[in-house]
Amino acid sequence: xxxxxxxxxxxxxxxxxxxxxxxxxxxxxxxxxxxxxxxxxxxxxxxxxxxxxxxxxxxxxxxxxxxxxxxxxxxxxxxxxxxxxxxxxxxxxxxxxxxxxxxxxxxxxxxxxxxxxxxxxxxxxxxxxxxxxxxxxxxxxxxxxxxxxxxxxxxxxxxxxxxxxxxxxxxxxxxxxxxxxxxxxxxxxxxxxxxxxxxxxxxxxxxxxxxxxxxxxxxxxxxxxxxxxxxxxxxxxxxxxxxxxxxxxxxxxxxxxxxxxxxxxxxxxxxxxxxxxxxxxxxxxxxxxxxxxxxxxxxxxxxxxxxxxxxxxxxxxxxxxxxxxxxxxxxxxxxxxxxxxxxxxxxxxxxxxxxxxxxxxxxxxxxxxxxxxxxxxxxxxxxx
Amino acid sequence: xxxxxxxxxxxxxxxxxxxxxxxxxxxxxxxxxxxxxxxxxxxxxxxxxxxxxxxxxxxxxxxxxxxxxxxxxxxxxxxxxxxxxxxxxxxxxxxxxxxxxxxxxxxxxxxxxxxxxxxxxxxxxxxxxxxxxxxxxxxxxxxxxxxxxxxxxxxxxxxxxxxxxxxxxxxxxxxxxxxxxxxxxxxxxxxxxxxxxxxxxxxxxxxxxxxxxxxxxxxxxxxxxxxxxxxxxxxxxxxxxxxxxxxxxxxxxxxxxxxxxxxxxxxxxxxxxxxxxxxxxxxxxxxxxxxxxxxxxxxxxxxxxxxxxxxxxxxxxxxxxxxxxxxxxxxxxxxxxxxxxxxxxxxxxxxxxxxxxxxxxxxxxxxxxxxxxxxxxxxxxxxxxxxxxxxxxxxxxxxxxxxxxxxxxxxxxxxxxxxxxxxxxxxxxxxxxxxxxxxxxxxxxxxxxxxxxxxxxxxxxxxxxxxxxxxxxxxxxx
Amino acid sequence: xxxxxxxxxxxxxxxxxxxxxxxxxxxxxxxxxxxxxxxxxxxxxxxxxxxxxxxxxxxxxxxxxxxxxxxxxxxxxxxxxxxxxxxxxxxxx
Numbered sequence: 037x038x039x040x041x042x043x044x045x046x047x048x049x050x051x052x053x054x055x056x057x058x059x060x061x062x063x064x065x066x067x068x069x070x071x072x073x074x075x076x077x078x079x080x081x082x083x084x085x086x087x088x089x090x091x092x093x094x095x096x097x098x099x100x101x102x103x104x105x106x107x108x109x110x111x112x113x114x115x116x117x118x119x120x121x122x123x124x125x126x127x128x129x130x131x132x133x134x135x136x137x138x139x140x141x142x143x144x145x146x147x148x149x150x151x152x153x154x155x156x157x158x159x160x161x162x163x164x165x166x167x168x169x170x171x172x173x174x175x176x177x178x179x180x181x182x183x184x185x186x187x188x189x190x191x192x193x194x195x196x197x198x199x200x201x202x203x204x205x206x207x208x209x210x211x212x213x214x215x216x217x218x219x220x221x222x223x224x225x226x227x228x229x230x231x232x233x234x235x236x237x238x239x240x241x242x243x244x245x246x247x248x249x250x251x252x253x254x255x256x257x258x259x260x261x262x263x264x265x266x267x268x269x270x271x272x273x274x275x276x277x278x279x280x281x282x283x284x285x286x287x288x289x290x291x292x293x294x295x296x297x298x299x300x301x302x303x304x305x306x307x308x309x310x311x312x313x314x315x316x317x318x319x320x321x322x323x324x325x326x327x328x329x330x331x332x333x334x335x336x337x338x339x340x341x342x343x344x345x346x347x348x349x350x351x352x353x354x355x356x357x358x359x360x361x362x363x364x365x366x367x368x369x370x371x372x373x374x375x376x377x378x379x380x381x382x383x384x385x386x387x388x389x390x391x392x393x394x395x396x397x398x399x400x401x402x403x404x405x406x407x408x409x410x411x412x413x414x415x416x417x418x419x420x
Numbered sequence: 421x422x423x424x425x426x427x428x429x430x431x432x433x434x435x436x437x438x439x440x441x442x443x444x445x446x447x448x449x450x451x452x453x454x455x456x457x458x459x460x461x462x463x464x465x466x467x468x469x470x471x472x473x474x475x476x477x478x479x480x481x482x483x484x485x486x487x488x489x490x491x492x493x494x495x496x497x498x499x500x501x502x503x504x505x506x507x508x509x510x511x512x513x514x515x516x517x518x519x520x521x522x523x524x525x526x527x528x529x530x531x532x533x534x535x536x537x538x539x540x541x542x543x544x545x546x547x548x549x550x551x552x553x554x555x556x557x558x559x560x561x562x563x564x565x566x567x568x569x570x571x572x573x574x575x576x577x578x579x580x581x582x583x584x585x586x587x588x589x590x591x592x593x594x595x596x597x598x599x600x601x602x603x604x605x606x607x608x609x610x611x612x613x614x615x616x617x618x619x620x621x622x623x624x625x626x627x628x629x630x631x632x633x634x635x636x637x638x639x640x641x642x643x644x645x646x647x648x649x650x651x652x653x654x655x656x657x658x659x660x661x662x663x664x665x666x667x668x669x670x671x672x673x674x675x676x677x678x679x680x681x682x683x684x685x686x687x688x689x690x691x692x693x694x695x696x697x698x699x700x701x702x703x704x705x706x707x708x709x710x711x712x713x714x715x716x717x718x719x720x721x722x723x724x725x726x727x728x729x730x731x732x733x734x735x736x737x738x739x740x741x742x743x744x745x746x747x748x749x750x751x752x753x754x755x756x757x758x759x760x761x762x763x764x765x766x767x768x769x770x771x772x773x774x775x776x777x778x779x780x781x782x783x784x785x786x787x788x789x790x791x792x793x794x795x796x797x798x799x800x801x802x803x804x805x806x807x808x809x810x811x812x813x814x815x816x817x818x819x820x821x822x823x824x825x826x827x828x829x830x831x832x833x834x835x836x837x838x839x840x841x842x843x844x845x846x847x848x849x850x851x852x853x854x855x856x857x858x859x860x861x862x863x864x865x866x867x868x869x870x871x872x873x874x875x876x877x878x879x880x881x882x883x884x885x886x887x888x889x890x891x892x893x894x895x896x897x898x
Numbered sequence: 899x900x901x902x903x904x905x906x907x908x909x910x911x912x913x914x915x916x917x918x919x920x921x922x923x924x925x926x927x928x929x930x931x932x933x934x935x936x937x938x939x940x941x942x943x944x945x946x947x948x949x950x951x952x953x954x955x956x957x958x959x960x961x962x963x964x965x966x967x968x969x970x971x972x973x974x975x976x977x978x979x980x981x982x983x984x985x986x987x988x989x990x991x
Contacts (some may be wrong), residue, residue, distance in 0.1 A: 045919065063975060064974070065965050066966075066971055066972070067966075120966070127905050141930060151952075152952055153951075153953050153954060166950065166951065167951065195957035196950065196952070196954060196957070197954070197957075198952065198954065233934070250911055253940070255936060256936050256937055256940060256967035258933075259930070259934065260932040262930065262933075263930075270911065270989055272912070277912065278977060279962045279977070279984055279986055280976060280984055281973070281976055281977075282973040282977075284978070288987065289987060291986055291987045291989055292912070293987075294986065294987055295912040296912045296913065296914055297914075299911075299912050299913055300912075300913050300914045303913070303924070305919060307922070308913055308915065308919065309922070309923050311913065311928050312904070312907045312908065312911060312913065312923060313912050313923075313926065313927065313930060315907055315910060315911050316899070316903075316927070323899075325934075326934070326989050328947055329934075329937055329938075329942060330937065331947035331948055331949060332942035332945040332947050332948070332950040333937050333940060333942065333944070334947075335945050335946060335947065335948035336940055336942060338944055338948060338951065348909060370922060371926050371929070374926075385951075386951055387951030387952055402952065
């Protein structure tokens with residue numbers, strides 16, 4: 037039987053869903069995520085869960101309440117570990133802040149973040165709903181495509197979805213093969229640059245026209261996404277209050293103590309910062325200057341991509357700054373995830389599809405994930 | 421110095437839908453605690469909001485009834501604050517593009533006619549309910565009302581007295597009940613009201629310090645609260661008894677006083693932002709026209725028509741147009757039997773009596789108009805007697821039925837068997853010679869006693885006129 | 899962002915930071931503030947805000963009632979309940 041592992045943002049009846057937070061330790065969902073139902077119906081076996089960072093906003097999962105996974109001082113990810121087992125086809129991951137893309141890039145894996153609204157978010161723990169997407173982490177392009185194809189499709193229970201035919205076409209088809217690629221110049225270390233060079237060489241060898249371009253506007257994506265993501269997160273995690281389910285402090289007499297102590301004791305430092313920042317950008321004082329501004333920047337970015345895709349079929353860019361993160365990186369800058377997402381935020385904030393393979397990232401117009409996967413197959417020299 | 425009161429109202433009305441606004445839980449009133457709850461409306465993660473189309477229908481209907489402009493693209497936003505009756509710690513409401521704006525409601529008071537401007541109507545979800553338990557000194561949370569659809573009708577500060585406020589609320593209630601937007605039952609909380617009030621010297625164009633009294637749910641309490649609060653403001657301005665501050669106050673109807681509230685609503689910034697999970701609702705022409713064409717006549721238009729077209733008196737027309745259910749039944753009955761006077765009589769006397777007996781309001785009338793029309797026809801053409809018709813009406817209150825078929829099945833058709841009638845009369849006379857003598861001696865009442873006995877014996881299946889004539893003939897013979 | 903504003907933010911979000919955490923958070927805010935310059939450099943005066951990334955409109959459902967779970971199922975993981983209610987410390991009006 038073909039096995040699937042779910043990252044712990046997917047709600048399941050059979051196993052607890054924690055979203056990497058002590059707040060949800062042992063939390064049992066009454067229902068399965070739509071993707072779980074679809075994959076089960078398609079004959080996949082749900083083989084278990086992979087831990088995620090608290091509410092999936094960190095680098096690669098290091099903020100999970102269960103502890104940071106490392107190997108020789110380097111951060112590792114539970115989802116990548118799961119794929120060391122050959123019988124596992126893929127790990128279903130919620131891409132909120134680019135973590136699965138960084139994991140793919142740093143572990144020689146493939147990740148597809150499909151077009152926003154082609155895979156149901158019903159039954160995923162909500163964080164930044166305007167941009168987060170359910171994707172597939174796998175060892176190769178073929179597995180990635182197969183699993184995506186099994187789970188994409190319209191769902192009436194998610195009010196942000198495209199018509200079924202569009203969802204299916206995006207996952208399965210490739211109407212327009214990639215012939216012209218824009219390479220976005222971005223800073224990264226020597227190893228990542230080498231991977232980008234290799235990708236470019238492979239494209240050229242396959243007759244794909246590449247053009248190096250400056251796209252300064254994309255540098256606004258990170259800051260704008262941090263604003264939108266934290267604001268939505270602040271609102272979405274305000275439901276965790278120690279009353280209905282989940283963690284409740286032992287230490288309270290009043291309702292405010294119940295709220296504050298339950299949240300303070302069970303939430304981690306990065307999450308707390310994100311909540312406070314998200315609350316601040318939504319305040320009456322800052323709404324127009326920050327939140328509304330970020331919503332407008334989102335359109336600026338969507339239009340910038342639109343212009344790019346008038347001339348090119350896809351863009352090539354890094355997915356992270358270096359091939360591995362260390363514990364020291366996070367100690368020195370606890371907010372490193374909110375800077376490393378400069379590579380992933382452009383596709384997050386616009387909902388465009390992205391594929392990471394061979395250590396690099398491809399971003400294309402809406403519904404082009406089929407074509408991006410074909411292109412990625414060339415890069416990793418995988419037969420169709 | 422003379423003062424004037426400036427009042428604006430925020431009226432919350434629960435919509436008459438079967439299910440909640442964003443999930444499929446029942447929206448029905450009066451279930452056992454937490455029986456109408458699902459993961460979405462008790463704050464669990466993972467379910468996504470899908471807008472109930474009927475909520476938009478009713479929101480638009482309310483907007484049209486109150487002469488509003490309908491926003492053809494309407495959106496939903498999130499409002500954040502912590503309170504145990506709010507399971508997600510946010511309420512989904514409409515902040516940026518409410519369904520309806522800029523309306524007008526006409527009212528009439530002892531001082532004449534006046535138009536009250538409506539600022540906006542927005543759709544939103546209700547919060548849950550807290551019960552305070554003295555034994556355990558805890559509060560208990562019930563999420564049944566959570567996510568039940570509401571509209572909030574926000575007026576401009578155009579009202580200036582308790583009388584106007586009452587007229588305005590009664591007008592809203594009448595229009596919204598007529599359009600079947602809500603049952604507007606204040607005692608069940610399906611209509612409640614926040615009163616914003618300030619006082620200023622007459623003729624001044626500056627507004628005074630405003631206070632807000634929340635969740636008022638009876639007209640008499642609203643009147644008392646407005647009178648108290650007005651006096652308090654004037655006292656503060658004139659005599660400096662206290663310093664007025666902009667605040668939310670709670671009205672204690674037992675003590676007859678308002679108190680400053682120390683609560684959630686003053687807790688700070690609500691941080692509104694557009695809900696990313698709910699796409700803009702675009703009301704196209706087909707949708708818009710469908711709602712527009714389904715609007716009922718305004719009650720006063722209907723009343724005038726009932727008087728001119730059907731020749732009803734003002735009193736009768738007034739009663740009928742006091743309830744949409746009565747109007748629907750009346751119009752159905754008239755269409756069937758063509759006899760407006762009779763239809764009005766049946767509704768105003770018989771149906772209203774039965775409703776009273778069942779402790780129901782006119783809006784709860786379920787009798788089918790066509791069936792009532794059929795019943796009226798059976799009476800007027802002499803097929804059944806009036807007494808038996810009333811029995812059939814009682815059955816019609818239980819469930820809709822065909823009166824002719826029911827009459828036949830239950831032996832309620834008028835008998836023309838004069839042989840039987842004759843036999844019954846003879847027996848009655850023989851059994852009660854005293855009554856016969858009394859009647860002959862001029863006691864009219866004695867005839868009624870005999871008539872009643874005969875009618876009972878005949879099980880009501882007899883034309884009273886026929887019985888009376890035959891009875892008198894027989895007595896005279898005796 | 900100063901200590902007082904941060905304190906009111908903590909209160910508003912039912913969180914309490916240690917002094918060390920406060921320091922780190924203030925540094926984060928300062929950093930994000932500086933980055934606003936990148937956004938402010940882009941003229942968005944005539945740009946319409948974009949809440950939803952894909953042009954999907956009007957997703958509504960019919961007014962049909964459906965019961966998904968029982969009260970007992972919903973309260974299985976509740977920290978405290980009483981008589982079918984969720985239970986919290988007494989609230990004063």
